[in-house]
Amino acid sequence: MIATPISIVMIEDDEGHARLIEKNIRRAGVANEIMPFANGGDALDFIVAQHQDSQSNNDRRMLILLDLNLPDVSGLDVLAKIKATDSTRQIPIIVLTTTDDKLEIQRCYELGCNAYIKKPLEYESFANSVRQLGLFFSIIELPPA
Amino acid sequence: MARLAPSGEGRSLESLRTELDSVSAVDRKPFSQLIILMGAAALVAIIAIASVLLTFDNRAAGTGILRGQRVTTDIARLLILVHRAESSQRGFLLTTNRAYLDLYHDSIEKVGPALETLTESTRNDGSLATEALNLRTLVNAKIGEMEEVLSLFQGGRKNEALGVVKTNAGKNLMDQIRESTTTMWQVSTGQTELRIDTWRHKNNWLLAVQLGAAVLVLVVSGLAIWSGIRHTRGLQRTQATLLRANELLEERVVARTVDLQEANEEIQKFAYVISHDLRSPLVNIMGFTAELGTIRRETAQLLGLRAESGLARRPAEKVDHEFGEALDFIQQSTRKMDRLISAVLKLARSGQRRFHYELINMNVVMDEIAATLKHRTGETGAEIAIEPLPPLVSDRLAVEQIFGNILDNAVKYLDEGRLGRILVRGRTIGRVVIVEVEDNGRGITHEDLARVFDLFRRGGKRDRPGDGIGLAHLKVLVRRLGGRISCRSTPGVGSVFSVLLPQAAPSPATDAPDAESTRR
Numbered sequence A: 001m002i003a004t005p006i007s008i009v010m011i012e013d014d015e016g017h018a019r020l021i022e023k024n025i026r027r028a029g030v031a032n033e034i035m036p037f038a039n040g041g042d043a044l045d046f047i048v049a050q051h052q053d054s055q056s057n058n059d060r061r062m063l064i065l066l067d068l069n070l071p072d073v074s075g076l077d078v079l080a081k082i083k084a085t086d087s088t089r090q091i092p093i094i095v096l097t098t099t100d101d102k103l104e105i106q107r108c109y110e111l112g113c114n115a116y117i118k119k120p121l122e123y124e125s126f127a128n129s130v131r132q133l134g135l136f137f138s139i140i141e142l143p144p145a
Numbered sequence B: 001m002a003r004l005a006p007s008g009e010g011r012s013l014e015s016l017r018t019e020l021d022s023v024s025a026v027d028r029k030p031f032s033q034l035i036i037l038m039g040a041a042a043l044v045a046i047i048a049i050a051s052v053l054l055t056f057d058n059r060a061a062g063t064g065i066l067r068g069q070r071v072t073t074d075i076a077r078l079l080i081l082v083h084r085a086e087s088s089q090r091g092f093l094l095t096t097n098r099a100y101l102d103l104y105h106d107s108i109e110k111v112g113p114a115l116e117t118l119t120e121s122t123r124n125d126g127s128l129a130t131e132a133l134n135l136r137t138l139v140n141a142k143i144g145e146m147e148e149v150l151s152l153f154q155g156g157r158k159n160e161a162l163g164v165v166k167t168n169a170g171k172n173l174m175d176q177i178r179e180s181t182t183t184m185w186q187v188s189t190g191q192t193e194l195r196i197d198t199w200r201h202k203n204n205w206l207l208a209v210q211l212g213a214a215v216l217v218l219v220v221s222g223l224a225i226w227s228g229i230r231h232t233r234g235l236q237r238t239q240a241t242l243l244r245a246n247e248l249l250e251e252r253v254v255a256r257t258v259d260l261q262e263a264n265e266e267i268q269k270f271a272y273v274i275s276h277d278l279r280s281p282l283v284n285i286m287g288f289t290a291e292l293g294t295i296r297r298e299t300a301q302l303l304g305l306r307a308e309s310g311l312a313r314r315p316a317e318k319v320d321h322e323f324g325e326a327l328d329f330i331q332q333s334t335r336k337m338d339r340l341i342s343a344v345l346k347l348a349r350s351g352q353r354r355f356h357y358e359l360i361n362m363n364v365v366m367d368e369i370a371a372t373l374k375h376r377t378g379e380t381g382a383e384i385a386i387e388p389l390p391p392l393v394s395d396r397l398a399v400e401q402i403f404g405n406i407l408d409n410a411v412k413y414l415d416e417g418r419l420g421r422i423l424v425r426g427r428t429i430g431r432v433v434i435v436e437v438e439d440n441g442r443g444i445t446h447e448d449l450a451r452v453f454d455l456f457r458r459g460g461k462r463d464r465p466g467d468g469i470g471l472a473h474l475k476v477l478v479r480r481l482g483g484r485i486s487c488r489s490t491p492g493v494g495s496v497f498s499v500l501l502p503q504a505a506p507s508p509a510t511d512a513p514d515a516e517s518t519r520r
């Protein structure tokens, strides 16, 4: 079976954050394609559209990095919608946020997020967790031939 | 934001005030009623006295009438006795029958006492007394005449006796006696009639007065009842008005409380938004500073390669050093800023978190906190002693944070010069639990004591790590739990932090607003 490389859908409105996340991902040695979205609406449309196609092309796989503070819809709403739709439910979602509010974290896990990362304030720890995630990606990703 | 009092509310208060005024005006009327009532009471008293006096008077009049009747009887008796004496004497003179003589003597014997009785009963009555005296003389004269005739007759001198009778002196005396008694009888009867008349008159008066009194009593009690009802009605009205005033006040208090709650929520939301949104640029600053650090290392590697070739080794080191210093400062500051923003966020969050009240065993809580501090107390040999503490119903997390902070400070600000001793004790006063944490640490100066509870404010030497958040945070928590926190301290000797908490959960109405609903 030939696995298609996983795309990383990054939903993040802050350009700087997006760039930092990307840099950290790359530094961790993850070479997967990153598709950035600056708002929740566009990202949702894209994800849903992708998975309607995947009826025929079911090896289109992705991972979502989701910021909770979005300009249009709340990150929690995006999370809820993806996890409530059958075709997209299995997509892994990593929530990124600036807070470590216990209630918020709990809410995210209730809605079905797979990981929760506080925004990269401590560079070392963030790079670490991204590297761990990157490791996870690289195992799934087939090294480019 | 905060709702202003609607103008209608002010107007209704105004109308309430006039209403209260009118009510107190109603209240003033009973004063004049009181005067009327008092007047009526005085009248009743006068009538009572008058009727008592009249009754006494009446009794005296009754006695007078009785006395008059006795006088009349006494006169009649005396007259009869004198008549009997005369006729029995005549009978003896005519028949010489001794039975007549006996009757005569009996009558004469009784005349004396009868005279005495009459004198006695008329003694206080001027004209009657004089007449009685006159009658006594006449009667005595008559008796003397009869005795004379009788003794002449018995002495055998019948003609002489007859001669005396023929002088008509006895008859004259008898006529005079009759006349006198008639006069006395008339006077006495007249007096009695007069007395009966006045008695009747006074009786009528008494009746009238008593009737009047009865009517007055009826009127007065009617008036009293009426004024009582009026007064009670006035009081009821006042009460109702006051009740309404109370309700209005309560409404206003509730409105104000809601306003305050809204304002408070507003501030908390504000703090939450600020800290949340301030973090975004900070994340960039910190992230890219870290990037700069990486770039610096990479640059240093490049420079290092060149340095190995012997070119510009010293300038490269210098640039690298300055680069590093600048980055360190930026990173230190941003880290600090991050902590401060986190603190604001934490405060905002703890102001919104809904409390879950449960029964808390304070000794268990304190033991757990002491255990987490073990690694620090263990180093210095400091000791945390925990006395038996009263249980309370409160929010476990908040209570843990409050005493965690206090104990953390107590350990942190111990004096290195002496063995640390921290004592936790508690007691219940009424419906309040007081828990005190006493240490023998470095203490807090009087000036610092005033600000250590403020956010970001620290006291004393800045030789221990910290951001001045702990006390500010726990002050918010304690206040939200409905308690108080205070501190007394002697610099160089130690401090006592006492936390006062309600023993039981508050009624549901006063609970904080739902955190979820105010969270954005």
Ligand SMILES: Nc1ncnc2c1ncn2[C@@H]1O[C@H](COP(=O)(O)OP(=O)(O)O)[C@@H](O)[C@H]1O
Pocket: B405, B409, B410, B411, B413, B414, B439, B441, B442, B443, B444, B452, B453, B457, B458, B459, B460, B465, B466, B467, B468, B469, B470, B471, B472, B495
């Ligand atoms: N037990 C204590 N003994 C002496 N000083 C204390 C004690 N607790 C608090 N303080 C003073 O109060 C200040 C504020 O305390 P806190 O708000 O917990 O902030 P921090 O501990 O981070 O400085 C401290 O800086 C210290 O000067």
Ligand SMILES: [Mg+2]
Pocket: B405, B408, B409, B466, B468, B469, B470, B471
């Ligand atoms: Mg502290």
